[in-house]
Amino acid sequence: MFSEQIALLQMRCGENPEENAAHAEDMITAAREQGASLIVLPELFRTRYFCQWEDARYFDWAEPIPGPTTERMQSLARKLSVVLVVPVFERRAAGIFHNSAVIIDADGSLLGIYRKMHIPHDPLYYEKYYFTPGDLGFRVWTTRWAKIGVLICWDQWFPEAARLTALRGAEILIYPTAIGWHPQEKAEWGRVQHEAWEMVQRAHAITNGVYVAAVNRVGHEGPEEGGLEFWGGSFICDPYGRIVAKASHEREEIVMAPVDRGLIETMRRHWPFLRDRRIDAYHELRCRFIDDP
Secondary structure: OOOOEEEEEEOOOOOOHHHHHHHHHHHHHHHHHOOEEEEEOOOOOOOOOHHHOOOHHHHHHOEOOOOHHHHHHHHHHHHHOOEEEEEEEEEEEOOEEEEEEEEEOOOOOEEEEEEOOOOOOEOOEOHHHOOOOOOOOOOEEEOOOOEEEEOOHHHHHOHHHHHHHHHOOOOEEEEEOOOEEOHHHHHHHHHHHHHHHHHHHHHHHHHHOOEEEEEOOEEEEOOOOOOEEEEOOOEEEOOOOOEEEEOOOOOOEEEEEEOOHHHHHHHHHHOOOOOOOOHHHOHHHHOOOOOOO
């Protein structure tokens, strides 16, 4: 049985990157003191969600990997003996930037990088202006505490990403996230948008027989009349899609739950979806659309 605790840090992200990083360190330390062995930060946690605007000045917030944030969090992971998933606005080269996350083991070693594969471009989510699509594929890392796969925000909506990561042996699918409501739409569409977001990730847990952990930021960012209201709601669900821990929509929280490897084994024995896949019949998934008459 695997009974280590995973913690999600649902946090507010302000204007000052250094203050955000220091606040994240405080929350990591608090989560470790509460018994967490694997701790996850939200997408682009060091800064406000700058993708609400297309402004070349925000490229100045990017950094290399390894770089200041990576090295800072490696030191903290080593000190606390904790596994960290740390999102980074990655500067790979001049003109090439990624929305990334680094995976740091409990000894402080940098295990690898995930680069966001699916890049949205919607009102107030102008990510294609900033980010080159990921080119490292869907990967899994064996940390001291678990085998984890990391995907980022918009990746949440694509069952192919969850499936390919699970097929590589992930026990936990981890989704650092920055998602919220357009305030003018919330009254009409807020509930259904949030429920769809939560439901699709719970479905990934069920169809792949894994835990899912989705961590979001919280609070309003942008103009007072407009901007985005990040809806929080960070949660952890088990392989049956049952939510075992969940945050509010309004406040910062540390969301924690144990993860049991035995439950993964039990679920997959009784619902053997991976066994029954018709891998000989799925070649058309490589098509953009099927135009059969």
